[in-house]
Amino acid sequence: MTEVTPDAMTAFEQTRVADLAAFYRALAALSEATTLSDVLALKEQLLIRLGELTPSLISQKESKALHEQVGAMTDSCLKALGH
Secondary structure, three states: OOOOOHHHHHHHHHHHHHHHHHHHHHHHHHHHOOOHHHHHHHHHHHHHHHHHHOOOOOOHHHHHHHHHHHHHHHHHHHHHOOO
8 A cells, every 4th residue: 555645745736736837727718718619628638637637636525616617707708709
């Protein structure tokens, strides 16, 4: 069995925080998209990244919640663009 040290846990949490922050920045970038195709491309990239984060850095429950946020943000951005 692999021993989990405080340093390993700290490193894991630092990685988790950095990856989640990058994910949220990418989610916020949806609001800057100016075309339907841009919104859909960004959504696809977010969903791919979400798949990469699960389950190594985030739980299935967190993944589901973030997936719902991506969907809601995408819907809002599309409505803002008149779609």
